[in-house]
Amino acid sequence: MKSCPFPQSPSRLRSAALILAAAGALAFPSRAxxxxxxxxxxxxxxxxxxxDFNLILDNVAKSFESTDFYTAVTQGGxxxxxxxxxxxxxxxxxxxxxTWRELTTQQxxxxxxxxxxxxxxxxVGAGVSYAAALTSATSHMNASPSNGTVQQxxxxxxxxxxxxxxxxxxxxARTAALASGVDVINAVVFDGAWQxxxxxxxxxxNVISPTGTVSVVSSPxxxxxPTADLGLITAAVKTSVTGPAVQYAQTIxxxxxPIALGLAGVIAMLRRRRxxx
Numbered sequence: 001m002k003s004c005p006f007p008q009s010p011s012r013l014r015s016a017a018l019i020l021a022a023a024g025a026l027a028f029p030s031r032a033x034x035x036x037x038x039x040x041x042x043x044x045x046x047x048x049x050x051x052d053f054n055l056i057l058d059n060v061a062k063s064f065e066s067t068d069f070y071t072a073v074t075q076g077g078x079x080x081x082x083x084x085x086x087x088x089x090x091x092x093x094x095x096x097x098x099t100w101r102e103l104t105t106q107q108x109x110x111x112x113x114x115x116x117x118x119x120x121x122x123x124v125g126a127g128v129s130y131a132a133a134l135t136s137a138t139s140h141m142n143a144s145p146s147n148g149t150v151q152q153x154x155x156x157x158x159x160x161x162x163x164x165x166x167x168x169x170x171x172x173a174r175t176a177a178l179a180s181g182v183d184v185i186n187a188v189v190f191d192g193a194w195q196x197x198x199x200x201x202x203x204x205x206n207v208i209s210p211t212g213t214v215s216v217v218s219s220p221x222x223x224x225x226p227t228a229d230l231g232l233i234t235a236a237v238k239t240s241v242t243g244p245a246v247q248y249a250q251t252i253x254x255x256x257x258p259i260a261l262g263l264a265g266v267i268a269m270l271r272r273r274r275x276x277x
Contacts, residue, residue, distance in 0.1 A: 076249030
């Protein structure tokens, strides 16, 4: 006579299968429409020059072409994908320049970068208004077809005329954005030579979220930029665009833990029910 640790009863096998399925569901929730981060990038369309506008686009594109960003999203996140979109601001209507797209494969990231680089310079402005930018961004975020664990807005500004913005209206728009579910509002401001502290204080008090940051690059307005400044702008854009998503991916629990717990439960159940031949 010997014990049989895994009885062959069909009903018990079905029970084990159901528990295994439940363990798998805990580890890998339904992916339909779910993404790790909804990332909305606001690009200043009223830059000092077209070269500054193109500089923003190129650095946003480089961020999405980064292998580190792709790896963090696809291998570190719960769902392994993000949704992203680009809007222009400081225009009469703050139009959507790149619609919401879910990015899973490396080709998705490259295609998104190509779309960013192809955005046309509007060559028109409507005054500086971070309030209108945040209000438009909040509405667009709420219309996203995806469901992000984290909602992030990144503002990229060339610093021209920021002092014209209404701080009271800007702060109210920020409050409304956070109340609607936005988790992170961060910013990059370049061409901030000789007014770094003023820009930083304005953004901290009125624009970014408590969890957000503002990076101010002290490059001069207009004309060719020193190589060192270009490097600082690239680094600031990449950190602000990809940083929160990468940080989220690095802090989530190990996805295999629920499976291990589920298997342990199955084995314990079967051992309790073992029978003697």
